[in-house]
Amino acid sequence: MEFEVKARDGLARIGELKTAHGVLSTPALLPVVNPNLREVPPSELRDTFGFKALITNAYIIRRSPELRQRALKEGLHALLGFDGPIMTDSGTFQQHIYGEVSATNEEILRFQFDIGTDIATPLDLFTEPDESEAKARADWAETFKRYGEAFKLEAARRPTLACAVQGGSHIKVRAEAAQALGSLPPCVHPIGGIVPIMEGERYPLLADVIATSKAGLPPSRPVHLFGAGHPLVIPMAVMLGCDLFDSSSYAKYAKDGRMLYPDGTRSLADLVEHPCSCPVCSRHSPNELRAMEEKERTGQLARHNLYVLSGEIRGARQAVREESIAELAESRARANPRLFEALRRLAQYGDLLEGAEPVSRARAVRYFDSTSAVRPIVERTRQRVLDRLPAAQGAFAVLLRPKGTPYARRLPHGLARARLKAHIPLVFETIWGPVPEELDEAWPFSQTVAPEVWDGESASRVACAVESYARTHEGLQLIRYADAALPLIAERFTGAPRSEAQEGAARVEATLRYEFGEAAAKMLEGRAVEVTRSRRTRKIRTVMVEGEHALSMRAYDGLLTLTFVGGARLKATLPAPARRVQVEDDTAPFNAQGRSVFSKFVAAADPSLRPGDEVLVVDSRDHLAAVGRLLLSPPEIKSFKFGVAVQVREGAKSPAPA
Secondary structure: OEEEEEEEEOOEEEEEEEEOOEEEEEOEEEEEEOOOOOOOOHHHHHHOOOOOOEEEEHHHHHHOHHHHHHHHHHOHHHHHOOOOOEEEEOOHHHHHHHOOOOOOHHHHHHHHHHOOOOEEOOOOOOOOOOOOHHHHHHHHHHHHHHHHHHHHOOOOOOOEEEOOEOOOOOHHHHHHHHHHHOOOOOOEEEEOOOHHHHHOOOHHHHHHHHHHHHHHOOOOOOEEEOOOOOOOOHHHHHHOOOOEEEEOHHHHHHHOOEEEEOOEEEEHHHOOOOOOOOHHHHHOOHHHHHHOOHHHHHHHHHHHHHHHHHHHHHHHHHHHHHOOHHHHHHHHHOOOHHHHHHHHHHHHHHHHHHHHOOOOOOOOEEOOOHHHHHOHHHHHHHHHHHHHOOOOOOOEEEEEOOOOOOHHHOOOHHHHHHOOOOOOOEEEEEOOEEEEHHHOOOOOOOOEEOOOOOOHHHHHHHHHHHHHHHHHOOOOEEEEOOHHHHHHHHHHOOOOOOOHHHHHHHHHHHHHHHHHOHHHHHHHOOOOEEEEEOOOOOOEEEEEEOOEEEEEEOOOOOOEEEOHHHHHHHHHHOOOOOOEEEEOOOOHHHHHOOOOEEHHHEEEEOOOOOOOOEEEEEOOOOOEEEEEEEOOOHHHHHHOOOOEEEEEEEEOOOOOOO
């Protein structure tokens, strides 16, 4: 199995899963095709709705003499008339409903191999959410045994296997199952047994199951949410790192006269107008659909459902590319109170989410209310300001709410005039907590869209953050701004205003501390620092240290990037393994020539690194080979055997010294 991440937004990712019948881009939804019914032809699923892969039931095909003979003779893809990747289910659901199936695990697997499936599923055991933990453990023990059998089977061309995380509603069993699956060879990992959970709208439990499974599974394995095909849950599941989905809901709901929408489900019987503009709803009014013969109506409703599902999965992929999947998930969750509760539950999985959270994004953060604070960037940002930006002992600073961004350019008139006469340090009270003025052009501070009036929980969080900031910086006195306080401010601050050069140096030092840690600022100590600015915006562009170009400040996020010279200076201030990605000695010379670092050649990485961080690429002797931008988290680098780990910006131009 080959799976490579091409783009990401936290745990959410755009990936490529290679199969014998083509590369499948993820996240992807696989419509369930009943081999006996085929409500919508597979070719139409591909050509009209854009689904690049399908899932069908191998047990049903095997049970039918006619379908079995054709599948063995013609192959699965010819049987269905579909040339893309096909995944097959094993009959687990039929076994669960009817008690037994007329095939063993080995028999149903060999049948899947023989008919040419791309992803085969062993005959695992399904545990209902309300069954006991003892039952869940016994089911899992037998299931894991069957997975071991599956990998031992001889086959001329064994397809990718799908080995599911089971455990019912018992989170400990799920966690143990996910950890155990990591010992198997690479395969797809469905999260099974969730259909009853979703049918009961037990969305908080669903969030627990997904997050627990994701935390235990190797990051390099595609995760499939079995039976999850309602558009309402797709954004949250993608946000949590699910790559594949499947659903027969488009057909089942159509038979019951129900229509899927991004915010829920509606009955055709209740509709006066369509809240949808898909081709089906554009051509046929609710009355016209109700007047159709049952078979025709069912077909039209199934197609409506497919349009909605296709749109939702495409929207989720685009949100990952735009780095806005969390906001999409939050907006969908507000359509259902139980799903909203599930989203808030994710605060319990902060470590899982934070480990994959990028250091910045190319777009603004949209903060709605305290629910938005479940995003790990909120707490990480507050903590970094608190830990990495110490204030001078006994200093004064003015605390005020900003009126726009960048904060320091949107000051009250009286304060702006006072700063023409004296240097008045400012700390801004923001939704992120207290922010020193030197960071007001860095992401996310100047790229945030938030309400002017905060909800009570958010306001309380900010107040606690300001209190922690003042307590941590012992002796710092914060003077809250008001027009009436201007005389006091004039009395307290009498030093000369900072020059543009001084302001630039202070901004570079603060950004270094915020981005790389407090010790990073030592690379500037006692050295001549000169910044160049954009003529139009006056924002910093390059940083010269002792006459050499060491750093650049990105326009889109206000954070710093390293040149090779800057990397060498930073390395001298930070002891190993800080900021290091250590590569194999044999590959370091290639990186020194400016070539990217591939995951399989990484020997070690600083565990505190996060996607998007600026990193030092070194060999086993800690010789600097290159500098660049980290694309994967350290656990992902360790797990992946395919793809780029570090996008190298500049190499040493020659092999590291002997």
